[in-house]
Amino acid sequence: MASHNPSGTRTLHLILAWGFVGIPLVWGVLQTLRNAVKLFH
Amino acid sequence: MRPLSFLDRDRTVAGPGFNRWMVPPAALCVHLCIGQAYAFSVFNLPMTRLLGVTGSAHGDWKLTDLGWIFTLAIFFLGVSAAVFGRWVEEGGPRRAMFAAALCFGGGFLISAAGVYAHQIWVIYIGYGVLGGIGLGVGYIAPVSTLIKWFPDRPGMATGLAIMGFGGGALIASPLSVWLMARFSTPTHVGVAETFIVLGVVYFIFMMVGAAIVRIPAPGWRPQGWSPPAQQPRLVTSANVYVYRALRTPQFWLIWWVLCLNVTAGIGVLGQASAMSQEMFPGKVGAVAAAGFVGLMSLFNMAGRFLWASASDAIGRKNTYFCFFILGTILYALVPSTGRVGSVGLFVLFFLIIISMYGGGFSTLPAYLRDMFGTRYVGAIHGLLLTAWSAAGVFGPVLVNYIRAYEIAHGVPKADAYNATMYLMAGLLVVGFFCNLFVRPVHARHHMPSVQGEATLLAR
Numbered sequence A: 001m002a003s004h005n006p007s008g009t010r011t012l013h014l015i016l017a018w019g020f021v022g023i024p025l026v027w028g029v030l031q032t033l034r035n036a037v038k039l040f041h
Numbered sequence B: 001m002r003p004l005s006f007l008d009r010d011r012t013v014a015g016p017g018f019n020r021w022m023v024p025p026a027a028l029c030v031h032l033c034i035g036q037a038y039a040f041s042v043f044n045l046p047m048t049r050l051l052g053v054t055g056s057a058h059g060d061w062k063l064t065d066l067g068w069i070f071t072l073a074i075f076f077l078g079v080s081a082a083v084f085g086r087w088v089e090e091g092g093p094r095r096a097m098f099a100a101a102l103c104f105g106g107g108f109l110i111s112a113a114g115v116y117a118h119q120i121w122v123i124y125i126g127y128g129v130l131g132g133i134g135l136g137v138g139y140i141a142p143v144s145t146l147i148k149w150f151p152d153r154p155g156m157a158t159g160l161a162i163m164g165f166g167g168g169a170l171i172a173s174p175l176s177v178w179l180m181a182r183f184s185t186p187t188h189v190g191v192a193e194t195f196i197v198l199g200v201v202y203f204i205f206m207m208v209g210a211a212i213v214r215i216p217a218p219g220w221r222p223q224g225w226s227p228p229a230q231q232p233r234l235v236t237s238a239n240v241y242v243y244r245a246l247r248t249p250q251f252w253l254i255w256w257v258l259c260l261n262v263t264a265g266i267g268v269l270g271q272a273s274a275m276s277q278e279m280f281p282g283k284v285g286a287v288a289a290a291g292f293v294g295l296m297s298l299f300n301m302a303g304r305f306l307w308a309s310a311s312d313a314i315g316r317k318n319t320y321f322c323f324f325i326l327g328t329i330l331y332a333l334v335p336s337t338g339r340v341g342s343v344g345l346f347v348l349f350f351l352i353i354i355s356m357y358g359g360g361f362s363t364l365p366a367y368l369r370d371m372f373g374t375r376y377v378g379a380i381h382g383l384l385l386t387a388w389s390a391a392g393v394f395g396p397v398l399v400n401y402i403r404a405y406e407i408a409h410g411v412p413k414a415d416a417y418n419a420t421m422y423l424m425a426g427l428l429v430v431g432f433f434c435n436l437f438v439r440p441v442h443a444r445h446h447m448p449s450v451q452g453e454a455t456l457l458a459r
Helices: A011-040 B020-047 B063-083 B085-091 B093-117 B120-140 B143-149 B154-183 B191-212 B249-279 B286-314 B316-340 B343-372 B377-384 B386-408 B418-436 B450-458
Strands: none
Touching (some): A011 B286, B020 B063, B020 B093, B020 B120, B020 B143, B020 B191, B063 B085, B063 B120, B063 B377, B063 B386, B085 B093, B085 B120, B085 B377, B093 B120, B120 B377, B143 B154, B143 B343, B143 B377, B154 B343, B249 B286, B249 B316, B249 B343, B249 B377, B286 B316, B316 B343, B343 B377, B377 B386, B386 B418
């Protein structure tokens, strides 16, 4: 399994990599949604 | 040892146990940054009052001057993707990502100097030319790497990366506004400092992508997966050399498929706010229109992932058929939403249309892989992005000029977009037939062997 392979990718690396791109993206989506709800007011 | 040898292609080959799911975040590191280009317009108004601060003063730049920055950047995106495609393909993704980070981050820093000195030509060179080259090289850098890591799901993999290009604007827009607010003072707008911060942050972010990207070892396959014994008719296992692809009808048919799909979407994307307000006077105001534009950005982004992923199941050609058939029907129905006064249907139709606009971009690399093989798919993709540049001119010109013509001939503003909608539907019908005529590439265009490849490269 990859997470136990010392020469391979650890699960922590995967979490860090996805978090690094996922957190800003989710922040951007939330900001956009906050503006978009004005369409329905 | 050469100082930049860590950028070499052979230094990026993955070791045993490397998890391929590390590669999409590497690609997203680049695409989320360069997607900022779609949000560049947030700087336009502040840059018209760099001298006057509270309002435009004598000597301040005009919006028409500033519009050229984005136009230049998109132009150089297409040109650099076409020119540097082979270099990107043969040099590997890390070197290309590094070059893209230098160009894109450096473009911001040069532009900051242009703002300080109040010399617009410095910004044209900085963001427009250098940044545009960063956009083009960065856009194609991870494409073929992803396709090689995900031979079982190439559409989904490239869709993830290209989704990042759509998502980049969602981050850049509020971030830029926030930074300008932080740096502005009663005597200063804060654009230059914002450019410096963005340049540094984007450079670091893209370098993280360059550091973690890997290419698979020769002969690598996903565990438990083997190529299907019988490939679908439109999927080749051979390779076509990048410049040889230009001599195939398939390249030019797909060029028109992309150009027409993008033309239909890009024209309304830029006019969405004005169109919604003019088609529904009294029902849609400026604030609601801004919300509509935001929703379109979200669907543009989501469509890139969802349609490209769907193409793995239904095939690329069928996915484009969906775009052209559904798009034609929806464009033809848009005028009737204005006549019956249904804002909800208008919004729904355009959200679906814009999801297919995004899907057109993200399904393309996998379509090219199916046609021309994996060896030069990134470079061929780069050449085909010239269709985007062409559509960037056709689309807005068509929408703007037809609207102006209609109004000049007495058509009420609420109906001024009807002719455009029918024209867009017509363009999609043409796109349908271009897609229909796409057949497998003839074997005479295939690269003969490894030796044959070496001979071609030596030429």
